Amino acid sequence: xxxxxxxxxxxxxxxxxxxxxxxxxxxxxxxxxxxxxxxxxxxxxxxxxxxxxxxxxxxxxxxxxxxxxxxxxxxxxxxxxxxxxxxxxxxxxxxxxxxxxxxxxxxxxxxxxxxxxxxx
Numbered sequence: 001x002x003x004x005x006x007x008x009x010x011x012x013x014x015x016x017x018x019x020x021x022x023x024x025x026x027x028x029x030x031x032x033x034x035x036x037x038x039x040x041x042x043x044x045x046x047x048x049x050x051x052x053x054x055x056x057x058x059x060x061x062x063x064x065x066x067x068x069x070x071x072x073x074x075x076x077x078x079x080x081x082x083x084x085x086x087x088x089x090x091x092x093x094x095x096x097x098x099x100x101x102x103x104x105x106x107x108x109x110x111x112x113x114x115x116x117x118x119x120x
Contacts, residue, residue, distance in 0.1 A: 024099070024100045025069055025097050025098065025099055025100065026097070026098060026099075026100050026103055027095055027096065027097045027098075028095070028096045028097075028098065028103075028106060029093055029094070029095060030093065030094040030095075030096065031079055031089045031093060032073075032089065032090045032091075032092040032093065032094055033086060033087055033088060033089055033090065034084070034085065034086050034087070034088050034090060035086040036086040036087050038060070038109065039056060039057050039060035039061075042056055042059065042060045042063075043056030043057075043060075050073060054071040054072070054073070054094075057071055057094065057096070058071055061096070061098075061106075064105070064109055065105065066098060066102045066105050066106055066109070067098060067099055067102055068096060068097070068098055069097040069098060069099070070097045071094065071095065071096050071097070072094075072095045073092055073093060073094050073095060074092075074093050074095065075091055075092055075093070076091055076093055077091055078091075079091045079093065
């Protein structure tokens with residue numbers, strides 16, 4: 001009987017640890033390109049403002065069944081590529097915070113890592 005109780009407690013402890021890890025958040029860094037971001041076709045803005053752009057990304061990811069905690073952005077001048085092709089990086093970095101459990105969904109959506117997808 002003592003072994004059964006120990007097994008149940010051990011099982012519950014492992015289950016709790018596994019559940020907690022999936023609810024942790026991770027932040028994805030996306031190097032914004034001129035016009036080859038997956039959500040570009042989903043966003044139509046009359047005038048550009050960053051809040052509306054973030055909302056478009058949020059709507060796109062939610063439609064792809066990826067829960068989003070928040071979206072922000074920052075500028076890194078060392079990432080700017082001076083060219084006019086769609087794949088050229090603008091220097092803008094989109095930070096997307098999601099639950100850890102959705103990390104694999106986002107990686108599948110991103111494909112072959114052409115946008116330098118990073119998690120930290």
